[in-house]
Amino acid sequence: MKVTYKTIGILVVASFVVGIGAAELSGLWKTESTKEPVTIKEGEFAGMPNPSDIRGSYTWSDVAKAFGFDVNLALKAFGASDPLVKVNTLESIYEGASLPEGAEIGTDSVRLFVSLLTGLPHTSEESTILPFSAIEVLRAEGKASSDLIEEAAGRAYKPGAAGEAATAAPAASVADSAADARPAAVVSSIAPAAAKTTATAEPAAAQAVTTPVPSSSVAQASTTTTVHTPSPTKTGVEGTGEGAAPGTITGKTTFKEIKAWGLSEEQIKSVTGGEIGNDIAAIRDWVVSKGLSFSEIKAKLQEMLDAR
Amino acid sequence: MKVKTARLGKKGSRKARRIVQIVFFIIVAVTATGGALKEKGITIPIIPEASLHSICPFGGVVSIWQFLNVGTMVKKVHESSFVLAGIALVLALLFGPVICGWVCPFGTFQEWLAALGRKIFRKKYNTFMPAKLDKVLRYLRYLVLAWVSYMTVVTGKLVFQDYDPYFTLFNLWTGEVAITGYIALALVIVLSLFVERPFCKYACPYGAVLGVFNLFRIFGIKRNAPTCISCKACDKACPMNIKVSASKVVRNHQCISCLECTSEAACPVPATVEMLALPGQVKDTFGQKSTKSDSKAIGGDK
Numbered sequence: 279m280k281v282t283y284k285t286i287g288i289l290v291v292a293s294f295v296v297g298i299g300a301a302e303l304s305g306l307w308k309t310e311s312t313k314e315p316v317t318i319k320e321g322e323f324a325g326m327p328n329p330s331d332i333r334g335s336y337t338w339s340d341v342a343k344a345f346g347f348d349v350n351l352a353l354k355a356f357g358a359s360d361p362l363v364k365v366n367t368l369e370s371i372y373e374g375a376s377l378p379e380g381a382e383i384g385t386d387s388v389r390l391f392v393s394l395l396t397g398l399p400h401t402s403e404e405s406t407i408l409p410f411s412a413i414e415v416l417r418a419e420g421k422a423s424s425d426l427i428e429e430a431a432g433r434a435y436k437p438g439a440a441g442e443a444a445t446a447a448p449a450a451s452v453a454d455s456a457a458d459a460r461p462a463a464v465v466s467s468i469a470p471a472a473a474k475t476t477a478t479a480e481p482a483a484a485q486a487v488t489t490p491v492p493s494s495s496v497a498q499a500s501t502t503t504t505v506h507t508p509s510p511t512k513t514g515v516e517g518t519g520e521g522a523a524p525g526t527i528t529g530k531t532t533f534k535e536i537k538a539w540g541l542s543e544e545q546i547k548s549v550t551g552g553e554i555g556n557d558i559a560a561i562r563d564w565v566v567s568k569g570l571s572f573s574e575i576k577a578k579l580q581e582m583l584d585a586r
Numbered sequence: 587m588k589v590k591t592a593r594l595g596k597k598g599s600r601k602a603r604r605i606v607q608i609v610f611f612i613i614v615a616v617t618a619t620g621g622a623l624k625e626k627g628i629t630i631p632i633i634p635e636a637s638l639h640s641i642c643p644f645g646g647v648v649s650i651w652q653f654l655n656v657g658t659m660v661k662k663v664h665e666s667s668f669v670l671a672g673i674a675l676v677l678a679l680l681f682g683p684v685i686c687g688w689v690c691p692f693g694t695f696q697e698w699l700a701a702l703g704r705k706i707f708r709k710k711y712n713t714f715m716p717a718k719l720d721k722v723l724r725y726l727r728y729l730v731l732a733w734v735s736y737m738t739v740v741t742g743k744l745v746f747q748d749y750d751p752y753f754t755l756f757n758l759w760t761g762e763v764a765i766t767g768y769i770a771l772a773l774v775i776v777l778s779l780f781v782e783r784p785f786c787k788y789a790c791p792y793g794a795v796l797g798v799f800n801l802f803r804i805f806g807i808k809r810n811a812p813t814c815i816s817c818k819a820c821d822k823a824c825p826m827n828i829k830v831s832a833s834k835v836v837r838n839h840q841c842i843s844c845l846e847c848t849s850e851a852a853c854p855v856p857a858t859v860e861m862l863a864l865p866g867q868v869k870d871t872f873g874q875k876s877t878k879s880d881s882k883a884i885g886g887d888k
Binding site for chain 1: 599600602603609621635636637641656657658661664665666668669670672673676680681684689764765766805843845850851860861862863
């Protein structure tokens, strides 16, 4: 059997038409995600939707529908108004806000919020925090333990001077502990949990929150709590700049520091798109000024450092 | 007069491939543009909307591991990629990498640049690469494939996007392209003026996957030695620089099934180079068993 140009041309086109047509008819032709997160495979929550699979391309409406809660709760929590807007817009919304160093409000914040609201497990990123409006919603509606909600509250972002003071306390207390003698105890109690904030089914994280820290009085009340609690893990807000654990990138980490930790200029450029800031510039500030996503750049650089 | 008619006939045959290539190029360009516009909140009626990733069969290939182990796709890849990968697989089993030679819009793009290169360098075009270096570089795409597959499995992300000139070409205006993507595209454009299909030859990870099917495809390129006049027109016509004139059966891993070497196109002698069924083991089409040197697998018939 001889195969000619005409034969192949017809067969190729027919294969695509028939193949795609058949896939459409059988419901297999999907060029977008279904906006339905995967289900949890094992354990107490098997069969339930997994908050960790919430994607940035989901709208508020998609998230609420997938996890069965009123979309207005999410809108109120994050100060959004349009339920059809994608959740990945959060990062740009909070980009200009004076968040604690190394902290971020983005898609992972939505995962954390949903986890605390529904009581389903999720391990959030070290740098993830919630806006204070989300804490208010969680206090009223959250199914997770109050310990975990209050732990998130201790790190929440509250716009305005008072709120920011409260929010920044954990980070500031470590970075400036030597200077102003503020106790690091608050950080100790929060830091381990912050490293692995898990709503449920994560005993290690639950144990880490030995004493719930009321969010409104983080700076003051903390002196009496868990002073001797060790901080077993590094967190995104724990150490920053020169006070940070070597090898851990935070919001204050400079280009000079990551070079000192072993990354070459070429490696950094490969992540930042061919450019690099001054040695003394904080990576986060430089990245934001270039309109790039700090979380993505940070993750890539951290990956390189961890691989060393 | 007869010669003139035969030439016209050949042009007509070749046109079939050009038309199919243009159709797929337009479909991909329009669909990817529609998808990117949708991301920006702009919807144009009639225009299909899908991201480039969702209509790329390679996404299906790199998602297999994650799908089998976790039940999810790699980020940005959707079920449609599996469907397309399935179609490509069936076609490759039958005819080899026809996706490369007939469908891939980036291959088409490189061929358009090759036409320009041919005008500039005429007969010298596609002969610049030193043979030794070329031979080694032909295996580079397998390294790229290994790296992309490993990194995709580890990260669950489409790591190749930042280096993919194909993605860059169709997303130039979207702001989603990394600087490395622009560099890769610029490099391919420049190289295409000297070498035909440089990305396909040296770096395409999906071409590497499909190329393996050349070793056991059902229909393949055969040369009828008794009627061959050894004019080497087939060699000159091959965009992948395969020495068809030295083979009885082309099993080269780089063949893209474009049929440019066949008697329908370059070969001046009828029924001398054709795509025919290759039942069972590699045999000579015309009754003689092929010698070992005739049917060497990867690179054997170069």
